[in-house]
Amino acid sequence: MKKSSKNDLEISNLNKVYINNNNSEIALKNISFNVKKGAMLALLGPNGAGKSTLINILSGIVNKSSGAIAINGFDVDKNIRSAKLSIGVVPQELVIDPYFTPRETLNFQAGYYGIKKSDFIADKLLEKLKLKDKANAYVRNLSGGMKRRLMIAKAMVHSPQILILDEPTAGVDVGLRNLLWENIRELNKKGTTILITTHYLEEAESICKDVAIINKGEIVRNGNSKNVIKN
Secondary structure (H helix, E strand, O other): OOOOOOOOEEEEEEEEEEEEOEEEEEEEEEEEEEEEOEEEEEEEOOOOHHHHHHHHHHHOOOOOOEEEEEOOOOOOOHHHHHHHEEEEEEEEOOOOOOOHHHHHHHHHHHHOOOOOHHHHHHHHHHOOOOOOOOOOOHHOOOOOHHHHHHHHHHHHHOOEEEEEEEOOOOOHHHHHHHHHHHHHHHHHEEEOEEEEEEOHHHHHHHHEEEEEEEEEEEEEEEEEEEHHOOO
């Protein structure tokens, strides 16, 4: 059953411990924070802080050791399918077949979610992310910026309430970074809750009203970005 909540993401006392040859490594320690409906929150921290581990747990790639997670009001331990359908993840890597067109890429992805052809929204997403004129081009011929935007569209084919972007601007130039943020802001204005991981302090402060700072697997600060970063 879906919970009633003002938050789209609720994480409480989340822990992840990796066991290897009788040795244990704590990746996440008692992580707790919420993301409000319609918010844009930056998860800020250095490489190796635990950001990717957290995202992999939220997307179902990695199992948590303990703790509670509710995505769009759905407890991941009780209603994993609805929780997964509520979230879209844009990884750092470009995971797209170079021999498909953008339209084919999005329609195939929608099929993986069991969406009927009559409910495909590929064309709407391509228009929203300024890729409509490249709908039938081969992905291998797209520019780097277009491929990044296609990755966002790919994560949105099932109309998730929450979009997670893992270091979306790492390694991109200033022009492309500004264009990506324009696209992300537009999605947020239309109601999509956004969670972004980044290690760019100025990016977190300028783009997101809320920020959670993670270091060595622990949340060390959490709240309004300007107040958190000033302190």
